[in-house]
Amino acid sequence: MINISFIVPYKAMKYVVEEIFSSHQEKAELRPNILTKTVDEIQKEDLEQADIVIARGYSANRVKATDVPVLPISVTxxxxxxxxxxxxxxxxxxxxxxxxxxxxxxxxxxxxxxxxxxxxxxxxxxxxxxxxxxxxxxxxxxxxxxxxxxxxxxxxxxxxxxxxxxSGRKTIMQSIDEAIRAVRLMRQERERTDRFKGIMDYSFEGILSVNNEGIITTANNYARKVLDGLDNEPEQIYLKDVLPQLDSQAVLEGRTKILGELIQIQKNLYTFNCVCAGDTGAVVTFTNVSKIQELEGQIRSKLHKKGLVAKYQFSDVIGSEEKLLETIKRAKKFSKAESNIYIFGETGTGKELFAQSIHNSSARRAHPFVAINCAALSDNLLESELFGYMDGAFTGASKGGKIGLFELAHRGTVFLDEIGDISPSLQSKLLRVLQEREIRRIGSDQVIPIDVKIICASNKNLSSLVESGVFREDLFYRLNVLKLKLPPLRERPRDIIDLSKYFIKMNCKKLGYNSITLSDEAEELLQSYSWLGNVRELSNFCERLCVLLEEGVAEATDVLDCLEESERLEELLPSQNDLVSATMTSEKEILLQVLENSKTKREAALKLGIDPSTLWRKMKKHGLE
CATH class of the missing domain: 3.40.50.10660 (PrpR receptor domain-like)
Structure with missing residues (x-):
């Protein structure tokens, strides 16, 4: 509801105002309070419930002296x-x-x-x-x-x-409409301000905004608790008086920006950022260093807990193609050996699935399986994760030190995913671990023997990286004792159907839908698709199909609709096989002739030199489904 107090100076005007309110198109949202009072008779209590006051002349000036918004009636x-x-x-x-x-x-x-x-x-x-x-x-x-x-x-x-x-009727109507718009704008602005204040005050870091003169205009609760002088609320508080350690003037002039500067306030150390915010001044943020370290420790702890157990076994690998079965057979043999294993395969082929299965099939199955993505962490953080560190080894080190992943995986398996992305410096340290089977924590001179099996994986060809000088040759030969190459999904057409049925069943169960089956044409179309994202891409496709179809039989057109999400759907046709440039009577006749002389639509697409998905669209165009 919008509470509008309308102060009228004479009774005749009151009747007009009442009539306009009663016939207003938004009267259901309005709660008017019409007061027939002169400027001397207006009391503050008359205005307490009002969102806005409409008044004329001296009455409007009188209301302006209060905290209630007022809309003066213009005398035209x-x-x-x-x-x-x-x-x-x-x-x-x-x-x-x-x-x-x-x-x-x-x-x-x-x-x-x-x-x-x-x-x-x-x-x-x-x-x-x-x-x-x-x-x-x-x-x-x-x-x-x-x-x-x-x-x-x-x-x-x-x-x-x-x-x-x-005041004329038209003037009064305009004043009421302007008052309604003003109240809604004020409420929107109040909501925006409250939302912004909530974000500011519930932030776990200090936030200050400063105008072009270096005066602090906004400070959140965190900043007020840490910095002295902000709660006194004088008319003007200069940033240079609160934080003389920061060269804020240089930031305001656009000559520099301050990032990660360490400043001690009382007994705590904070990291400060101060950047120019264009013509509006500057923004300052700061965080307690000990809180950053604590949060980093929690993240690491969760990462370790998540990766200490191998969930999958060879029985979880879905597929019956000969290439896949040969790969599983080879992986089972590798699991009996203690040699290092290098798994090579495209993105989405299931490298970690095989690594976990090898671990669970080995004599180390009762011991930890520790996985880490080498591409996800910086060199320094990856080194501290792998080798651990001593108390006080570096600024920010957790009190008491930290055990590394190699130690955590003692008597178990370490899986190093994306091994091709580690730096040359870390490559040399990893080589020593593989040679000596011992590690040394950062900041320590004590050598710790370890007993781990190393499985590494990459979607990059490490031998090519060796030739280009990016990857150490001696480390490559240490890792590449047993090589397991995973076949891409496009080379396993039967497995595409098996995996599709599995993912569709799983997604239907998760979504609470009835089962979805694939028509023969749909299966043929799936098998003809390239699947450059392999099993991961197929899983995403099946989820999309289940959401859109919900139940029933998925026809080729349904599959085609979902595949159109991919940018790789349609390849350009070779010019020598282009149907448009053909000399025969029509495209439809060409299609009919080729389809009659082909056992499957996939075979027909191959004869025409076009992608099967293109053939489906042309058949649909000519009514040949």
Whole structure:
């Protein structure tokens, strides 16, 4: 609801306002409070429930002195003209004085030229001065007064002819509509401000905004707790007075930006950032270093707990193609050996699935399986993760030190995914571990023997990286004792169907849908697709198909719709096989002829030299499904 208090100076206006509110198109959202009061009669209690107040003249000025938003009713030239015309007809004065605040008398001289009698304007800012101004106007020859309610009451009491300026219906309607818009804008701004304040105050770091003069304009709760002087709330607090350690002036001038500067406040160390925010000034953020270290420790702890157990076994590998079965057979043999294993395969072929299966099939199955993605961490962090560190080894090191992944995996298996992305420096340290089977924590001179099996994986060809000098040759030969190459999904057409059925069943169960089956044409289309994202891409496709279809039989057109999500769907046709440039009668006849002489649609697509998905679309175009 929108609470509008409307202050009217005379009863006739009240009736007009009531009628307009009652017929307003948004009356269900409005709660009007119409007050017939003069400026002296307005009390603060009258306005307490109002979202906005509509008032005229001195009443509007009186409301402005309170905290309640006010929308002054504009006195239009039309309102003045009507009052002047009425005054002339009723009193035939020789001179008329128009008396009121600026928005009433502004522009009177331009209107005066169209009337026969003399017209003068008298601006009065304070209603207490009305009587003296009216007397002055009378002394200067005015025989009639035009003013608001207060002015006409005083003039009448003094025996001077007076006409009150009336607000027209259109003016009142416009004022109500403007008040509604103003309240909604104020509420939107209040919601935006509250949301912004909530974000600021619930942030776990200090945030300050500074204007171009270096004065702090906003500070969240965190900043107020840490920095002295912000709670005193003087008129102006300069950033340089609160944080003299920061060269904020250079930032405001755009000469530099401050990132990660360490400043000690009382007994705590904080990392500060201060950057220019364009023409609006600058933004300062800061965080307690110990909190960063604590959070980093929690993340590492969760990472370790997540990777200490191998969940999958060879029985979880789905597929019956000979290439896959040969790969599983080889992997089972590898699991019996203690040699290092290098798994090579495209993205999404299941490298970690095989690594976990090898571990669970080995004599180390009862011991930890520790996996880490080498591409996900920086060199320094990856080194501390792999080897651990001693108490005080470096700034930010956890108290008491930290055990590394090689130690955690003692008597178990370490899986190093994306091994091709580690730096040359770390490659040499990893080589020593493989040679000596011992590690040394960062900051320690003590050597710790370890017993781990190393399985590494990469979607990059390590031998090519060796030739280009990116990967150490001696490390490559240490890792590449047993090599397991995973076949891509496009080389296992039967497995595409087996995996599709598995993923569809799993997604239907998760979504609460009935089962979905694939038509023969749909299966043929799936088998003809390239699947460059391999099993991961197929899994995403099946989820999309289940969401869109929900139940029933998935036809080739359904598959085609879901495959169109991929940018690789349609390949360009070879010019020598382009159907458009063919010399035969029509494209439809070509399609019919080739389909009649082909056992499957896939075979027909091969004869035409086009992608099977293109063939499906052309068949659909000519009604040949």
């Amino acid at each position: 030239g039309f309102d003045i003209t009507v009052a002047l015309n009425s005054c002339i007809q009723k009193y035939n004065p020789t001179k008329i004085a128009v008396i009121g605040p600026l928005n009433t008398v502004y522009g009177i001289e331009e209107i005066a030229s169209v009337f026969s009698c003399e017209i003068a304007s008298y601006q009065v800012s304070n209603p207490n001065d009305l009587k003296s101004i009216i007397l002055r106007a009378q002394a200067e020859g005015a025989t009639a007064i035009i003013a608001g309610k207060s002015g006409t009451s005083i003039a009448t009491a003094l025996g001077i002819d007076a006409i009150m300026i009336l």
